Amino acid sequence: MTHATGLKYLKNGCLPLMWCPGCGHGITLGNMLRAFEELDFTNENTVVVTGIGCWGKADDYLVTNALHTTHGRALAFATGVKAYNPKLNVVVLMGDGDGVTIGGNHFIHAARRNIDLTAIIVNNYNYGMTGGQVSATTPSDRRTSTTVYGNPERELDVCALAEAAGANYVARGTVYHGWDLKNLIKEGLSKKGFSLVEVVSPCPTHFGRNNNMKVAVKMLNWLKEKGVTKEKYAQLTDSQKDGYFIIGKLVDRDAPDYNTRYEEIRARAMGS
């Protein structure tokens, strides 16, 4: 049995990638492309939509259709792509700054509309590309370049937001748990309706450095220790839960997606 490599979706000569040593984006990209291959996605029936940020560079490396958009607006563009041609596989790549801080409004409404696309949000708890500024997901008290003595705000739970807004599929993985991550992405891509895969990932250059995790391996060990299954999380006492987060599938439901509802209403309007 041959294992999917995903290499066929990479442009010739794109290596080395621009990401810093120890960044989790390469692992996320590799697992996404393996999932594409296992699902037989073609360059023609796939559109990768990106926003702005380090993860938003990913489409530069791909031979699939791609659309590089403005900061925080990737989901708005992707909604247009999917509404125009529902047959396309639309995959939207955003960071936590792009996806749920600047783009928080679009994120809520794409999930609420249940647009049939997959959002892969790499969460490294800060705006990496622009210098490590605080984002909506930066944990409370953590240091960033704009909260040098600690973040006074509470952090946003991306998965809880997607669930509350109505997403059909919600999952969280980490780049440490690569095999599981590929399977979660594959499941999200296969799901009809809005699917979110949050990928917790290191940014050793900014977030790690500012929080005394100076090397990537320290951040990976942190993901290994703190990312736990639902069952394991439930066994922790309230005082032990601090800093831990659940990984795996969190939501799986089958509400009708936007295009299905639109066609139903269109048929009603046409009197059929």
Ligand code: SF4
């Ligand atoms: Fe990755 Fe951070 Fe470097 Fe951006 S700044 S490429 S997120 S390590």
